[in-house]
Amino acid sequence: MSDAIVIGGGVMGLATARELRRRGRSVTLLERAQPGRAASWASAGIVSDPIGSGDEPDFLLEQLSRRLWPDFAEELHEESGLDPELRETGCLIPAFDAGAARDLERVVRARLIPGGKLLRGAELREAEPALGPAVVAGCWRPGGNVENRRVCKALEISARRAGVEIVTGAEVRGLIVEGDRVVGARLVDGSRLAEHVIVAAGAWSSQIEGCRPVVPVVPQRGQILAVDRGAVSLRQVILTPNDPYLVPRADGRIVVGATRELAGWDPAPTAGGIAHLLARAIEVVPALASCSIDQIWTGFRPLSPDGVPIVGPGALEGLWFVTGHGPSGIGPLPGTIALLAALLFDEDPPIPPEPFSPLRFA
Numbered sequence: 148m149s150d151a152i153v154i155g156g157g158v159m160g161l162a163t164a165r166e167l168r169r170r171g172r173s174v175t176l177l178e179r180a181q182p183g184r185a186a187s188w189a190s191a192g193i194v195s196d197p198i199g200s201g202d203e204p205d206f207l208l209e210q211l212s213r214r215l216w217p218d219f220a221e222e223l224h225e226e227s228g229l230d231p232e233l234r235e236t237g238c239l240i241p242a243f244d245a246g247a248a249r250d251l252e253r254v255v256r257a258r259l260i261p262g263g264k265l266l267r268g269a270e271l272r273e274a275e276p277a278l279g280p281a282v283v284a285g286c287w288r289p290g291g292n293v294e295n296r297r298v299c300k301a302l303e304i305s306a307r308r309a310g311v312e313i314v315t316g317a318e319v320r321g322l323i324v325e326g327d328r329v330v331g332a333r334l335v336d337g338s339r340l341a342e343h344v345i346v347a348a349g350a351w352s353s354q355i356e357g358c359r360p361v362v363p364v365v366p367q368r369g370q371i372l373a374v375d376r377g378a379v380s381l382r383q384v385i386l387t388p389n390d391p392y393l394v395p396r397a398d399g400r401i402v403v404g405a406t407r408e409l410a411g412w413d414p415a416p417t418a419g420g421i422a423h424l425l426a427r428a429i430e431v432v433p434a435l436a437s438c439s440i441d442q443i444w445t446g447f448r449p450l451s452p453d454g455v456p457i458v459g460p461g462a463l464e465g466l467w468f469v470t471g472h473g474p475s476g477i478g479p480l481p482g483t484i485a486l487l488a489a490l491l492f493d494e495d496p497p498i499p500p501e502p503f504s505p506l507r508f509a
């Protein structure tokens with residue numbers, strides 16, 4: 148019997164398990180396949196300053212995470228020997244006509260993009276020489292990316308080294324409940340007992356039987372690809388309104404993502420999805436047209452009905468959730484874990500926890 152069972156080995160489950168172990172708890176992580184091979188692997192790993200107003204829950208979570216990322220990445224590097232490649236490249240939101248440029252200017256003036264700066268003409272071309280003529284202005288803002296596949300691996304190594312028991316091929320069917328308390332997890336082949344059970348099963352979180360409440364997370368499919376950049380020198384993350392985004396990686400790839408589709412569980416990339424991403428990306432950076440395609444893949448984002456992550460205690464004693472991050476689950480990672488850990492250990496939470504409560508679905 149361990150103090151805690153974590154269901155799911157994506158970034159949320161791995162980072163939760165690592166944090167609990169660092170705080171002295173014995174932890175078993177149950178992963179039905181391999182850790183870090185679902186949405187957390189499929190991601191583009193963009194980590195940027197939040198947009199919007201300072202009293203929205205997402206804004207506060209992302210702001211907190213931005214503060215925590217540098218130390219989080221450094222510690223992971225030290226513990227695992229693997230650099231998660233947190234790179235502060237800056238992000239650029241392009242505008243394609245005068246109207247869109249004016250809109251961007253208004254948003255910048257209203258200070259809804261912290262650190263945002265409108266660039267035009269020579270200043271814009273100098274900041275990002277790879278941009279094509281279709282881009283008439285751009286808003287630069289602080290941000291960058293991590294290599295999310297390295298983050299997953301580093302978290303796994305770090306958690307294992309700290310003493311987390313990671314069980315692969317361990318598919319959880321449901322919770323074991325006694326009265327109003329959860330006492331363990333029922334697997335396809337056997338069971339595990341623990342004082343606390345933390346559901347971090349990503350897009351599959353609603354499928355764990357016996358959860359109270361049932362968190363109504365649905366899969367949002369993202370089609371995404373990477374090209375070998377060749378001679379294309381892209382300096383920063385480009386975030387076009389309504390996608391795609393372009394993310395330059397340290398290893399010479401440029402990641403181009405991603406569609407946002409409610410398409411059930413079909414993992415196959417479609418010709419239409421990939422054509423859409425590439426056509427738009429080439430409009431932004433014409434030189435991409437000559438790049439060779441490195442890889443095409445899909446992933447399922449765990450989408451919550453209100454778009455706000457689900458973090459905190461459930462309606463059974465000992466039951467916790469950390470899921471529902473949708474399109475932003477790598478950027479807000481360190482803040483999410485800080486919030487969950489504070490709630491688990493009865494400490495003052497770093498941001499107001501109520502908007503994230505799973506009990507809003509009770």
Ligand SMILES: Cc1cc2nc3c(=O)[nH]c(=O)nc-3n(C[C@H](O)[C@H](O)[C@H](O)COP(=O)(O)OP(=O)(O)OC[C@H]3O[C@@H](n4cnc5c(N)ncnc54)[C@H](O)[C@@H]3O)c2cc1C
Nearest residue numbers: 155157159179185186187191193319349369446476477478
């Ligand atoms: C294409 C794409 C691009 C993205 N880009 C970005 C980005 O640029 N920036 C950003 O911040 N976010 C991005 N995201 C979102 C982010 O990747 C996710 O929100 C985040 O990775 C979710 O992590 P997770 O641990 O909740 O889920 P997952 O990584 O999906 O992990 C869930 C794990 O639970 C396991 N599991 C499920 N059911 C069971 C069970 N019954 N028993 C045992 N194990 C189980 C699964 O096998 C899986 O390993 C992107 C996502 C996608 C798909």
